[in-house]
Amino acid sequence: MLFIIQLFVYVQSFLFGGDDSVALITEPVKVSIIRSEAELIYEPISDCLDREAFMTAYAGVQRWNPCAERIAIADFSKPSDQQRFYIIDLANKEIVLQTWVAHGKNSGENYVTQFSNKMSSHMSSKGFFMIEESFESPKHGTSLALDGLEKGINDKAREREIIMHGAEYVSEQFIEENGRCGRSYGCPALSKEDMQKALQLLKPGSILYIHS
Secondary structure, three states: OHHHHHHHHHHHHHHOOOOHHHHHHHHHHHHHHHHHHHHHHHHHHOOOOOHHHHHHHHHHHHHHOOOOOEEEEEEOOOOOOOOOEEEEEOOOOEEEEEEOOOOEOOOOOOOOOOOOOOOOOOOOOOEEEEEEEEEEEOOOEEEEEEEEOOOOOOOOHHHHOOEEOEOOOOOHHHHHHHOOOOOEOOOOOEOHHHHHHHHHHOOOOOEEEEEO
């Protein structure tokens, strides 16, 4: 019941505004539809993905790009030695990629303990990002640009050069040797191999949600 209430409040705050009399009529119906859609997608993947993380992510998709075919979720409530990054095919109701993802080096060791939107903090930012163009990074190779969508929380992502990129320190071997995934300067970094998969799966307009 808590998740249903949270989803209702979250979607309500995103989708509805303007004339109160119109909102009172349309809100329960629209929220009920969105909740039902979310439940249908979540059921087949429930063994792999936290319910709250998915429900919140799905509500965000309805705000920023309801036509999105896929959504990426980095569940930073989990430690970095777990495969906490997911790409979900919404139409087919399946996880098409689950793997490791790095967080910022000043956000914590194995667990994320703090976030930041500040320049040079070397911390991760939480919340919703729009995945934009792919580009060639001199240091990281082909990467994905990210626009933070939440003011004061992650909206300085471009200025901070927060991107999704591949990194050698994100690998099963690194975790076995160090007890945790490597850490970035705040970017959600994947292994080089998985970054190539992400480039195929995530097109401009896809949503990335970093859960905390």
